[in-house]
Amino acid sequence: MSASNPVVWFEIYTDDLARARAFYEAVLDVTMEPLPMPGDMDGFQMLAFPASMDNPGAGGTLCKMEGVSPGMGGTLVYFNCADCAIEAGRVEAAGGKLHQAKMSIGDYGNIALAFDTEGNMFGLHSMG
Template structure:
C-alpha cells in the first residue's frame, strides 16, 4: 500500500514573495504549472517532484477566495537536518515557531511560519 497523501497545496497572497521564501528555505527551484481552462485565474508553482516515486508532490497556489494561514493541516518537508532549513526560513523572512526537537525514534522536527502565515513542518532523521 502507498502512503495516502499524494498532493498538497499551500495558499498564498504574494506569489513572488512566497516562491522566494520556499526556494531559499529548501534550496530548490519551483516550477510553474499550467492551469487548465477550468481553473482560470489560479497560479500554481510546484515543488520538485518525481511522478514515478512515493511521497507527495505539491504546489504554492494563488486563488481568489482562498486565504493563507494556520489551519487544521500541516505539511512537513523532508530535510537532511531540519535545523538548517529552519534557520534558512528565518533568514528568508519567516519566523521560528518551534526549534528542532526530537520526536524519539522518528527523528526530529522544527516548525516555522512561512512569509504568508502558513505553519509548516521540517522533518529530518538527524
C-alpha cells in the same frame, strides 16, 4: 484506503505568490516552476515544488486563488530534510518566523516548525 502512504498531493495557499516562492526557494534550496492550469481556471496560479513521479512521497504546489486565504487552517505539511536544523536556520533570513527549533520526536526522527511569509505553519522533518 490503500496500503500506500495517504498523502499524494498538497497545496499551500498564498496571497503573494512571488513572495512565497522566494521564501520556499530560499529555505528549501529548490527552484519552483509554474504549473500550467488545465481548462478554464481564471484567477488560479500554481508553482510546483520539485518532484518525481518515480520517487515516494507527495508532490505539491504553492497556490494563489481568488477567495482562498492562507494562514492557520488545521493542515500541516512537513518537508523532508537530511537535517531539519539546516532548513530551519534559513527561515528567518528568508522572511519567515521559526516557531520550534529542531527537536527530537524519538524513534520518528526530528522536526522543526515555522511560519512562512504568508502566515502558514509548516514542518521540517529529518531522521538525523
